[in-house]
């Protein structure tokens with residue numbers, strides 16, 4: 001799946017340059033002009049990375065980065081800051097508020113793309129992740145295989161990601177919105193009901209070994225993966 005990249009930049013020429021280059025490199029860019037518009041996008045769905053200009057009308061990029069880092073929902077989305085200022089002090093301030101990397105204008109699109117690739121690699125190490133084992137279930141992210149009491153299970157990619165997320169967040173109440181953000185992430189137009197559909201399928205797949213009981217429905221809260 002192509003990574004979705006949110007561009008927050010008020011200068012149309014730079015915004016377009018970025019969008020064209022990102023699209024050309026196989027990403028899905030979305031452009032907005034202000035932090036306020038960025039927030040509207042984020043409320044609908046999380047991007048895989050945010051390219052954030054420092055100097056924006058209204059809320060500044062720095063203040064917005066701070067806000068993104070303070071919100072548990074957006075805390076882990078990588079941020080690449082753009083700025084016209086080259087002073088070291090400003091750079092440090094950028095890292096201070098939680099930017100993951102930094103590019104000074106004027107930048108070469110090639111360099112920017114290289115930085116973006118590196119950030120995305122760092123943010124999504126899923127494939128290289130270690131196998132997880134919980135209560136007789138073993139999930140191997142590298143090979144996309146799951147075993148229940150030693151027997152292989154056949155899961156769709158979505159159910160696989162869902163189970164992986166559950167196994168990494170044992171005993172936590174996970175809302176449908178949180179699951180959508182973390183498991184579906186890339187899609188904008190998905191209803192919370194969709195989560196229930198996939199939970200149902202996952203439970204069916206886990207039923208033969210009784211592991212379906214590990215997925216608990218929390219009334220009004222979402223779901224919890226509870227080894228017992």
Ligand code: CA
Nearest residue numbers: 010053055056
């Ligand atoms: Ca600007």
